[in-house]
Amino acid sequence: MPDVDVLRLSAERNVVLITFDKDFGTLVFKRQEESFGVILLRFPPKSPEFVFDMLKILFNSGIDFERKFIVMRENKVRVISLF
Numbered sequence: 001m002p003d004v005d006v007l008r009l010s011a012e013r014n015v016v017l018i019t020f021d022k023d024f025g026t027l028v029f030k031r032q033e034e035s036f037g038v039i040l041l042r043f044p045p046k047s048p049e050f051v052f053d054m055l056k057i058l059f060n061s062g063i064d065f066e067r068k069f070i071v072m073r074e075n076k077v078r079v080i081s082l083f
Helices: 003-012 023-030 048-059
Strands: 017-019 038-041 068-073 076-081
Touching: 003 017, 003 023, 023 038, 023 068, 038 048, 048 068
Parallel strands: 017 038, 038 068
Antiparallel strands: 068 076
């Protein structure tokens, strides 16, 4: 499924998209595609357990994910509000 269709589907279903694909940043910011929220993971996926542990940290952070573009690195989280 093309990235734009994945993004639209997540918006239609009001779910946050979790991805390692930087192309979603282009879709959201340059092409202004509608998004409910995106979490872009910018760290090497060393193992499924590592990714899960990183996401647990993010989910327990108290960040509101709706209408946000979140870039998560191993040592840093950047939150950008989407309008």
